[in-house]
Amino acid sequence: MTKRSKGLSLVAALLFGAAALGSAPHAASADGGTCGGKENPCPLQKWMKVNIGTPMAAGDLAAVSVALEKAASMSPDPAWGEWAASSKAGAAAAKKGDLAATKASCKSCHEKYKDAYKEKFRARLLP
Numbered sequence: 367m368t369k370r371s372k373g374l375s376l377v378a379a380l381l382f383g384a385a386a387l388g389s390a391p392h393a394a395s396a397d398g399g400t401c402g403g404k405e406n407p408c409p410l411q412k413w414m415k416v417n418i419g420t421p422m423a424a425g426d427l428a429a430v431s432v433a434l435e436k437a438a439s440m441s442p443d444p445a446w447g448e449w450a451a452s453s454k455a456g457a458a459a460a461k462k463g464d465l466a467a468t469k470a471s472c473k474s475c476h477e478k479y480k481d482a483y484k485e486k487f488r489a490r491l492l493p
């Protein structure tokens with residue numbers, strides 16, 4: 367492998383990594399709903415990608431922090447107490463530039479609420 371092609375494959379790997387971050391977690395419209403998947407993402411799915419996934423991939427934690435502050439108020443169900451808590455914890459971590467703690471907040475909300483959200487609230491318009 368030449369030096370040049372090695373550089374190019376590194377760039378390709380980075381681009382691929384960013385794309386995978388944005389699209390990995392769910393299969394295209396397997397639920398037969400009217401939204402979901404790449405062509406027609408659901409409201410929150412799209413919001414997450416644009417406002418959180420993209421700045422995350424770019425390492426722009428300041429923007430991620432602002433978006434997570436907003437996400438705190440987007441809980442679809444008042445009984446989902448940890449929704450706001452995990453968003454706010456993530457926003458605070460991102461503000462400090464703590465990538466690991468920021469990612470932990472994504473994970474805790476996704477693990478706890480993502481499936482339920484997709485099942486019950488997927489087509490819901492954002493507040």
Ligand code: HEC
Nearest residue numbers: 388392408410411414415418419422449453472475480483
């Ligand atoms: C308070 C809850 C919560 C937090 C915090 C959160 N997310 Fe999400 N996220 C969701 C939910 C719910 C969905 C599913 C939306 C859907 O598919 O309709 C989602 C979907 C996504 C998607 C779209 C994936 C797809 O299926 O296309 C991306 C990308 C994403 N989140 C990135 C992040 C990142 C990165 C963070 C942390 C910096 C984060 N999210 C923090 C709740 C959260």
